[in-house]
Amino acid sequence: MSASLILIEMAGAVALLLWATRLVQNGVQRAFGHVLKDVLRKALGSPIGAAAAGAGLAMALQSATAVAVIVTGFVGAGFVSVVRGITALLGADLGSAVVALVLRLDLSLLMPVLLLVGLILYRHATGGQGTARGKEIAKILLGVGLILLSLRLIGNAAAPLRDSALLPTALGFLADDWLSAFLLAALFTILLHSSIAAVLVLAAMAQQGLMPAALILPLVLGVNAGASIIPWYLMRGQDFLARQVPLANLVLRGGGAVLGLIVLLTLHPSPDELGFLIGQETDGATFVVTHVALNGALLLVGMVLATPLARGLKLVLRQSEASDSAALEKRRSSLNDTDLGMPSVALANAQREMTVIYGLIESMLGHLPNLYNTPKPEVLTALRELDDEVDALHTKIKLYVARIPSDVMDISEAARADEILSATIKLEQISDIITRNLLTKAEKKFERGVHFSDEGWAEITAVHAEVVTNARRAYAALFSGDVEMARLLVRSKQRLRGLEQQSEANHLSRLRAGDIQARETSTMHVDTIRDLKEINSLFVAVTYPMLEREGLLSSSRLVE
Secondary structure, three states, X not given: OXXXXXXXXXXXXXXXXXXXXXXXXXXXXXXXXXXXXHHHHHHOOOHHHHHHHHHHHXXXXXXXXXXXXXXXXXXXXXXXXXXXXHHHHHHHHHHHHHHHHHHOOOOXXXXXXXXXXXXXXXXXXXXXXXXXXXXXXXXXXXHHHHHHHHHHHHHHHHHHHHHOOHHHHHHHHHHOOHHHHHHHHHHHHHHHOOHHHHHHHHHHHHHOOOOOHHHHHHHHHHHHHHHHHHHHHHOOOOOHHHHHHHHHHHHHHHHHXXXXXXHHHHHOOOHHHHHHHHOOOOOHHHHHHHHHHHHHHHHHHHHHHHHHXXXXXXXXXXXXXXXXXXXXXXXXXXXXXXXOOOHHHHHHHHHXXXXXXXXXXXXXXXXXXXXXXXXXXXHHHHHHHHHHHHHHHHHHHHHHHHOOOHHHOOHHHHHHHHHHHHHHHHHHHHHHHHHHHHHHHHHHHHHHOOXXXXXXXXXXXXXXXXXXXXXXXXXXXXXXXXXXXXXXHHHHHHHHHHHHHHHHHHHHHHHHOOOHHHHHOHHHHHHHHHHHHHHHHHHHHOOHHHHHHOOOEOOOOEOO
């Protein structure tokens, strides 16, 4: 067989491996994504739990990068500490290595069974008799079967290379040039966008006796260096908190790989010494076991260094942000078009953008008390610019979510998309109320030179404080899925209604008593309370879809 035909066959087998891996990943996310994310979030409370959860989720999704996206989202939203996020991602690296080890086992008898059962289940699910989850489970089985088939095809394609005159020469050259081997392995991993695929392809070559023992460690180190770059590159445009986790993984995993290469180049162990480290055999199992051992060691080291590393990165990134003069509109968006084919990732991207809107609105709300006392023109201008930013983000999120193909979303993902769209619309309405109503009142109050009475101002600030608290509750409920928090938020409407009614009664009493300040600010006082109440109602309404899904909201009131 000619070299060109061998390469074509090898490329086709690798393409099948990548596609089958994505098939399994998408199936797991659609069938069990919400359950896995909830388990991950709950397990991130301890270092061991974080490592185990990260490893387990990576094994289920067959991708440490997918885990990086999820964990980064949790950290960016403030649900998980940076330290636990670092540990979880190192656990995911180990989990993906274990997946490669499992797939290297002799599962030849399992392959036809998985393909047959998967096809039967898929035809049953698409025939109108099965469920959406059953269809995804069928895809998972088909994907695993195709992964095993692709590994067999890679091995068959690599077998003739043993008789090639060129390949042994090239590998012999790399065996004496560990730096080139390291860089090629890193580049190969980045191109495949998967450390699992890279390890399995290289292990298949080792299984055919094509890999000298001297190449195993440099190639394994190169694969891990390349794999550490992928999540860092994907998450480079995220906010301050979120960027720390993939950057820490790059420092620990990538830096550990580079340090290992430096040690190899410095000591330059002999073949016998390498055989003592990794064994005398140079088959595929040795390659994968070395990969697992390296990631296990990195996890142990990372659990010790996670806390000081997080502190150091926090200082470095803060200094970087302090020196960054880029305007807000130059912030990199999370709405990555390449993720539209993966609904769970695309929805997570939209959710991260929505956290930006929450932050902008919280800032706008926080400035209101000072603006009612001293409406500085530059602050008013800045807040109206924030409203423009909210409008722009609102439009981008709506268009992005609308572009997610409906045929690849399951029922839960479609419901989540509707929740995000509904919440985004309400947040944009809140921003409009602040800028078009409340800021205008603040300007009129200053122009007229009037002041609220001490009692009236205390009532307004009490309502404002309640709204700010409920804004944080709405954020927590929406992004954590905390149903009890959502119930508490709905019940808070009664408290705010009580504050409003008490304020109206007190205001009327002051008017009857002839309070001049109350008379001069009467309309402004009532309208401000009304606008704050409307803002609060919109924050509460953000959680209605969640409560309806749980059967906790009737058509007229919260179910007790």
